[in-house]
Amino acid sequence: MGFLIAQRAYLKLYMITLVEKHRGYGYQMLEELKRDFKELGYEPPQSEIYRSLHDLVEDGILYRARHRKDDAEYQEVIMYYFTDHGMEKASLYRKQVIEDLERSQALIHKAIKDNSI
Amino acid sequence: MGFLIAQRAYLKLYMITLVEKHRGYGYQMLEELKRDFKELGYEPPQSEIYRSLHDLVEDGILYRARHRKDDAEYQEVIMYYFTDHGMEKASLYRKQVIEDLERSQALIHKAIKDNSI
DNA sequence: TTATGAACAGACTGTTCATCG
DNA sequence: CGATGAACAGTCTGTTCATAA
Numbered sequence: 001m002g003f004l005i006a007q008r009a010y011l012k013l014y015m016i017t018l019v020e021k022h023r024g025y026g027y028q029m030l031e032e033l034k035r036d037f038k039e040l041g042y043e044p045p046q047s048e049i050y051r052s053l054h055d056l057v058e059d060g061i062l063y064r065a066r067h068r069k070d071d072a073e074y075q076e077v078i079m080y081y082f083t084d085h086g087m088e089k090a091s092l093y094r095k096q097v098i099e100d101l102e103r104s105q106a107l108i109h110k111a112i113k114d115n116s117i
Numbered sequence: 118m119g120f121l122i123a124q125r126a127y128l129k130l131y132m133i134t135l136v137e138k139h140r141g142y143g144y145q146m147l148e149e150l151k152r153d154f155k156e157l158g159y160e161p162p163q164s165e166i167y168r169s170l171h172d173l174v175e176d177g178i179l180y181r182a183r184h185r186k187d188d189a190e191y192q193e194v195i196m197y198y199f200t201d202h203g204m205e206k207a208s209l210y211r212k213q214v215i216e217d218l219e220r221s222q223a224l225i226h227k228a229i230k231d232n233s234i
Numbered sequence: 235t236t237a238t239g240a241a242c243a244g245a246c247t248g249t250t251c252a253t254c255g
Numbered sequence: 256c257g258a259t260g261a262a263c264a265g266t267c268t269g270t271t272c273a274t275a276a
Contacts, residue, residue, distance in 0.1 A: 002247080003124040003159065004221070006267070010120070010228055017232045027237050040223050042120065045269060050239060075236065075276055094232065101229050104121070106157050108222050111127055112215060115134045117208075119268080123246070144258050162248060167260060192255060192257065 004104040005097070011044060011052040013097045015080075016090045019062060024079040026050055053080060061086045061093065121221040122214070128161060128169040130214045132197075133207045136179060141196040143167055170197060178203045178210065 011033075018029050030049045037044065056062040062080045069075050082090065128150075135146050147166045154161065173179040179197045186192050199207065 001158070002266095003127070004121045005225070007120040008267070010224075013228065013232050025237085026239095030237095037224075037227075040227065041118070041220060042224060046237095047239085047270080048268070051268090054239090069236095077237070094234075098229060098233065101225050103158060105222070105225050105229070107127075107154075107159060108122070108218050108225065110154075110157065111130060112218050112222070115130050115211065116215065117211075119245090125246070142258085143260095147258095163258095164249085164260085165247070168247090171260090186257095194258070 001100075004107065005100045007044075007048060008052060008055065009097050009100065011048055012056055013094060015049075015052050015056055016061070016094060019080050019082065020090075024081075025067075025077045026053055026080075027077075056080070059089065059093070061089045118217075121224065122217045124161075124165055125169060125172065126214050126217065128165055129173055130211060132166075132169050132173055133178070133211060136197050136199065137207075141198075142184075142194045143170055143197075144194075173197070176206065176210070178206045 014033060015029065018032070023029055023032060026049055030044065030046055033044045033049070053062065057064060057080075060083055063083050063086075065079050065081060067077050067079045069077050131150060132146065135149070140146055140149060143166055147161065147163055150161045150166070170179065174181060174197075177200055180200050180203075182196050182198060184194050184196045186194050
């Protein structure tokens, strides 16, 4: 266990939630998260989004499927779906990451308390 | 600016606060922080404590001074004190790190909110 | 431009090793 | 053991580059 939660785990959690909500492919998720985090001054890097998705495939939680985009364009897109036991695995992973988030929250809260004048 | 605050900055902030409180040398601070964080499941690594102190010296905030330990032992110890403009620099640094802590806090809070079932 | 991915370099960090009294 | 420090190895991450429709 490291210090605070890693960006990778943080984003993987979001990826799982987004796949649940059927926001299926990388670039879309990237744009959505960028918009979503703009006000907090955090811009998730493109590479981390893709790495997170690749990780989740390696973890056996998601699988990839090529699709043509819904609208009339020819562009192909990689959609992600839960594997057979993906949902269960994902819910375990989520639980674990939320715990890690709460641990991180406690550490940050303590530091603010201990070090404010 | 990275993602969440780095352990190094986090510990440097504690080092500054501990030097203010005249808890002067590395090993002591290490032991104090270990005790202090035990309940949160975080054990600051020895190397990071020393690296943080060395960083603060490089930053021109602290300086080192060898001392014999107060009690009757012969062991030498490195005490840290604020340099001439160390206090000002430290208060700037503190302000900056607290901001970063608050940014981190917001990111973590958002993730818990967005990804809880 | 949208979309995906990999390469690269550098920062960060945990463990281990070394040294000294 | 108390105390300090450095080396090493591995991970994490941001930027850049490559590719394609």
